[in-house]
Amino acid sequence: MSTNAFTSAVFPLQTMDVPGGTETVLPGGRHLFGLLPAAFAGVHRIGVIGWGPQGRAQACNLRDSLAGTGITVTVGLRPGSASAADARAHGFTEHDGTLGDWLAVTAESDLVILLIADAALAAHHEKIFGALRPGAAIGLSHGFLLGHLRATGGEFPAGHDVIAVCPKGMGDSVRRLYQQGVSVNGAGINASFAVHADHSGRAVDLALGWSVALGAPYTFRTTLDSEYLSDIVGERAILLGAVHGLVESLYSHYRLAGDDPVTAYERSCEAITGPIRATISRSGLDAVREQLDGPGRDTFDRAYTAAYLPARELIAEIYDEVADGTELRSVILADRRLADRPMSRISGSPMWAAGEAVRAQRAGRQAAAEPFTAGLFVATMMAQVDEFAERGHPWSEIVNESIIEAVDSLLPYMHARDVAYMVDNCSRTARLGARRWGPRFQAAYEQIAFPAAAGPADSELLRAFTGHPVHQALAEAAKLRPSVDIHLT
Amino acid sequence: MSTNAFTSAVFPLQTMDVPGGTETVLPGGRHLFGLLPAAFAGVHRIGVIGWGPQGRAQACNLRDSLAGTGITVTVGLRPGSASAADARAHGFTEHDGTLGDWLAVTAESDLVILLIADAALAAHHEKIFGALRPGAAIGLSHGFLLGHLRATGGEFPAGHDVIAVCPKGMGDSVRRLYQQGVSVNGAGINASFAVHADHSGRAVDLALGWSVALGAPYTFRTTLDSEYLSDIVGERAILLGAVHGLVESLYSHYRLAGDDPVTAYERSCEAITGPIRATISRSGLDAVREQLDGPGRDTFDRAYTAAYLPARELIAEIYDEVADGTELRSVILADRRLADRPMSRISGSPMWAAGEAVRAQRAGRQAAAEPFTAGLFVATMMAQVDEFAERGHPWSEIVNESIIEAVDSLLPYMHARDVAYMVDNCSRTARLGARRWGPRFQAAYEQIAFPAAAGPADSELLRAFTGHPVHQALAEAAKLRPSVDIHLT
Numbered sequence: 001m002s003t004n005a006f007t008s009a010v011f012p013l014q015t016m017d018v019p020g021g022t023e024t025v026l027p028g029g030r031h032l033f034g035l036l037p038a039a040f041a042g043v044h045r046i047g048v049i050g051w052g053p054q055g056r057a058q059a060c061n062l063r064d065s066l067a068g069t070g071i072t073v074t075v076g077l078r079p080g081s082a083s084a085a086d087a088r089a090h091g092f093t094e095h096d097g098t099l100g101d102w103l104a105v106t107a108e109s110d111l112v113i114l115l116i117a118d119a120a121l122a123a124h125h126e127k128i129f130g131a132l133r134p135g136a137a138i139g140l141s142h143g144f145l146l147g148h149l150r151a152t153g154g155e156f157p158a159g160h161d162v163i164a165v166c167p168k169g170m171g172d173s174v175r176r177l178y179q180q181g182v183s184v185n186g187a188g189i190n191a192s193f194a195v196h197a198d199h200s201g202r203a204v205d206l207a208l209g210w211s212v213a214l215g216a217p218y219t220f221r222t223t224l225d226s227e228y229l230s231d232i233v234g235e236r237a238i239l240l241g242a243v244h245g246l247v248e249s250l251y252s253h254y255r256l257a258g259d260d261p262v263t264a265y266e267r268s269c270e271a272i273t274g275p276i277r278a279t280i281s282r283s284g285l286d287a288v289r290e291q292l293d294g295p296g297r298d299t300f301d302r303a304y305t306a307a308y309l310p311a312r313e314l315i316a317e318i319y320d321e322v323a324d325g326t327e328l329r330s331v332i333l334a335d336r337r338l339a340d341r342p343m344s345r346i347s348g349s350p351m352w353a354a355g356e357a358v359r360a361q362r363a364g365r366q367a368a369a370e371p372f373t374a375g376l377f378v379a380t381m382m383a384q385v386d387e388f389a390e391r392g393h394p395w396s397e398i399v400n401e402s403i404i405e406a407v408d409s410l411l412p413y414m415h416a417r418d419v420a421y422m423v424d425n426c427s428r429t430a431r432l433g434a435r436r437w438g439p440r441f442q443a444a445y446e447q448i449a450f451p452a453a454a455g456p457a458d459s460e461l462l463r464a465f466t467g468h469p470v471h472q473a474l475a476e477a478a479k480l481r482p483s484v485d486i487h488l489t
Numbered sequence: 490m491s492t493n494a495f496t497s498a499v500f501p502l503q504t505m506d507v508p509g510g511t512e513t514v515l516p517g518g519r520h521l522f523g524l525l526p527a528a529f530a531g532v533h534r535i536g537v538i539g540w541g542p543q544g545r546a547q548a549c550n551l552r553d554s555l556a557g558t559g560i561t562v563t564v565g566l567r568p569g570s571a572s573a574a575d576a577r578a579h580g581f582t583e584h585d586g587t588l589g590d591w592l593a594v595t596a597e598s599d600l601v602i603l604l605i606a607d608a609a610l611a612a613h614h615e616k617i618f619g620a621l622r623p624g625a626a627i628g629l630s631h632g633f634l635l636g637h638l639r640a641t642g643g644e645f646p647a648g649h650d651v652i653a654v655c656p657k658g659m660g661d662s663v664r665r666l667y668q669q670g671v672s673v674n675g676a677g678i679n680a681s682f683a684v685h686a687d688h689s690g691r692a693v694d695l696a697l698g699w700s701v702a703l704g705a706p707y708t709f710r711t712t713l714d715s716e717y718l719s720d721i722v723g724e725r726a727i728l729l730g731a732v733h734g735l736v737e738s739l740y741s742h743y744r745l746a747g748d749d750p751v752t753a754y755e756r757s758c759e760a761i762t763g764p765i766r767a768t769i770s771r772s773g774l775d776a777v778r779e780q781l782d783g784p785g786r787d788t789f790d791r792a793y794t795a796a797y798l799p800a801r802e803l804i805a806e807i808y809d810e811v812a813d814g815t816e817l818r819s820v821i822l823a824d825r826r827l828a829d830r831p832m833s834r835i836s837g838s839p840m841w842a843a844g845e846a847v848r849a850q851r852a853g854r855q856a857a858a859e860p861f862t863a864g865l866f867v868a869t870m871m872a873q874v875d876e877f878a879e880r881g882h883p884w885s886e887i888v889n890e891s892i893i894e895a896v897d898s899l900l901p902y903m904h905a906r907d908v909a910y911m912v913d914n915c916s917r918t919a920r921l922g923a924r925r926w927g928p929r930f931q932a933a934y935e936q937i938a939f940p941a942a943a944g945p946a947d948s949e950l951l952r953a954f955t956g957h958p959v960h961q962a963l964a965e966a967a968k969l970r971p972s973v974d975i976h977l978t
Binding site: 313326348438 | 932939941
């Protein structure tokens with residue numbers, strides 16, 4: 001992986017301590033909006049192509065942040081797109097020229113941000129490239145297209161900046177936290193950026209401006225490759241797939257131990273999306289264990305050390321398959337197979353009915369930080385941290401893709417509704433991946449971790465956890481965290 | 490798929506009615522052993538390369554069937570192979586020239602049967618091809634090598650017969666039933682054969698002789714492609730992966746409904762490996778439903794129609810990934826990753842401890858054909874039958890790879906021990922595939938089928954089942970079944 005130090009001619013940067021060195025970051029905030037015209041110098045029109053959750057959030061945030069600068073944000077949709085009505089409802093209209101045909105919008109924009117679905121990007125990128133005006137910048141929000149071009153022998157067109165800004169949270173949270181940021185400066189979703197081609201010599205500042213305008217509390221550098229791998233693996237592991245497998249297995253586990261459905265839901269899903277999530281978000285991973293009493297800590301330790309290795313093994317398998325391209329081939333095969341029917345339901349099992357009851361009576365109760373649940377969850381998170389560290393990802397990427405995105409963006413959605421609400425508001429690639437890998441985690445917990453947790457804790461694995469450098473990296477990142485949680489109703 | 494009619498200059502063939510036409514089959518039996526010298530004309534030495542479960546079973550059966558003919562069966566192993574001691578214990582020794590180095594044995598054999606593991610075959614086939622004597626026949630027991638050669642641009646060497654005989658059961662059952670066949674003529678495991686290259690003009694009879702000598706009750710024709718697809722998909726679906734996912738999900742289901750561990754095991758695993766298996770083996774799939782009383786049949790119907798579509802969807806996904814090559818890439822990646830550590834355990838969950846108790850007290854009890862369990866199991870089997878039929882496989886292959894191999898070879902092993910005993914006595918490719926897909930089936934039953942089974946049965950799916958042409962195909966195949974079950978202790 002390339003170094004992730006960088007300089008900016010526009011924004012004040014900061015150096016953050018991370019294990020083994022430092023990383024450059026840009027702390028964000030609305031006080032920087034005055035610098036946006038300098039960052040976007042030469043850009044008069046921004047075209048946002050696509051209106052999924054990311055397209056909607058980014059178009060709205062960019063428009064609001066750039067209001068008064070003279071820079072226009074226009075949404076481009078395919079002819080006959082079913083999304084046009086929603087775009088109009090959000091203020092993008094043909095009437096004022098901020099809603100149009102995707103190729104026409106591409107042709108008139110100085111920065112073209114490609115936020116259509118992966119399959120559409122694979123099918124239509126050449127058409128879009130062909131419509132670009134000379135020198136227009138190409139913007140991406142993840143590395144999928146690079147992987148696809150590599151696999152098919154294609155290339156990005158020469159003579160254009162190719163940059164990426166990748167919010168580490170689902171589109172809906174990118175918009176909600178931005179809106180909360182009106183009252184709390186800095187509320188938002190962290191983002192990574194990558195400069196894949198710097199034709200203008202100004203690509204870094206253009207990317208940083210884009211990220212600041214989205215409301216990112218802080219922005220760190222990565223590469224398209226590194227972003228792609230951590231993004232696709234992370235959503236299959238702790239962000240979506242693993243947490244789904246975990247709560248399903250835990251719910252059955254507590255039910256079999258004699259709990260009624262509501263209690264079993266509280267001890268599995270509610271414990272994770274409530275107290276455990278909040279503790280990690282505010283005080284870090286080690287605080288989850290430290291807050292437990294003696295017997296609770298022993299239970300945590302046994303659960304942690306029983307789950308770490310099976311989870312690590314699965315995450316290594318996912319990483320191998322994503323890096324090899326196998327995982328993306330399976331997504332393409334699924335897209336073909338599912339062309340005519342909906343994706344399978346994932347929230348039909350009894351636990352999600354119990355979840356409705358739990359939410360209905362939530363006001364009067366406070367879920368406990370179940371030590372068994374906590375040990376399994378933290379172990380899986382640490383397994384992903386270690387796998388990413390071993391594969392050479394920068395620490396900002398590791399903590400954002402393994403921890404912060406989970407506790408500050410995704411889990412609040414599962415807390416407010418259920419697993420389908422969380423998973424199915426993500427990209428199609430993520431939705432398919434969570435369905436592929438969630439059951440593997442469930443089986444690993446049930447068949448390997450639960451039986452092993454009956455035995456004593458492994459002291460070596462525990463020492464590796466308590467003395468782990470991730471705690472420092474997460475504490476540094478927490479200093480840049482705004483003092484506001486996402487608010488969902 | 491090519492037609493599977495064929496003629497023989499040596500063996501008396503039979504025409505079997507199947508849906509939409511007929512298929513040619515060779516009914517086997519010890520009374521045909523006198524024809525083996527004619528089938529093996531020109532073959533003086535048979536080299537069996539490799540000593541896994543199939544290598545051991547085939548080498549022993551061939552040697553015993555060819556005793557007195559002057560045809561020698563020799564086992565070839567890699568230098569330093571850990572299997573040499575077991576080969577000697579089964580009567581293959583350096584002393585009498587029936588055990589030797591794999592390349593030396595290859596060089597002196599007229600028929601070289603390649604039964605080393607898939608990964609070894611991928612790595613070393615060129616070396617083996619280079620050692621063949623002119624005109625020697627190449628024998629395979631599944632289509633893996635063809636798939637590998639296609640993927641890597643390789644070819645079988647010209648000037649050799651390339652034939653396959655593929656027993657539709659695990660190696661251990663190929664040997665055990667052969668030995669039982671000493672007292673009951675015809676006991677054995679059915680086999681398919683394929684002629685990929687017929688240099689000698691005698692390849693069909695050579696393959697048929699090989700199959701008769703293995704003890705196959707009947708032998709049908711397929712192609713290497715068709716064999717490969719149905720073999721790899723089948724073991725991931727009803728043969729290993731799906732049945733494992735099904736019994737895990739059913740055990741939890743019955744436990745949650747209030748059953749004690751022993752009862753839950755009896756209603757899930759024991760019901761399948763005991764009465765359901767026996768009924769299908771003796772009387773066919775429709776008999777399972779017909780033997781139920783009114784309420785039982787209603788339960789069966791709801792379970793059947795709730796499980797059929799989710800199972801079908803998963804089997805279509807598996808089929809796509811196997812046909813695309815994606816599944817084999819994942820096996821190769823897993824082989825690399827697991828080079829230094831054992832594969833994960835699959836029999837650690839509580840149900841298998843309950844299984845020990847059930848087996849210990851089996852003498853005094855008779856498990857019932859649980860209608861809920863039966864509906865789910867038969868639906869999954871039918872989903873595989875329909876997927877294979879839609880993809881154009883011959884009916885003999887469909888019923889053997891989806892039904893007969895399950896009830897007459899594999900499930901008796903799960904009945905005698907547990908799931909690991911069944912899965913981990915199969916090929917490494919099968920073991921990895923069962924671990925990949927079993928959890929997907931478990932999740933599909935738990936999250937989709939169980940909730941749906943609370944509703945009414947789908948009458949259209951039921952009509953498709955009761956009037957399905959597979960019942961005729963299975964009844965025809967049953968006429969060729971010997972009157973002996975595999976005996977395991």
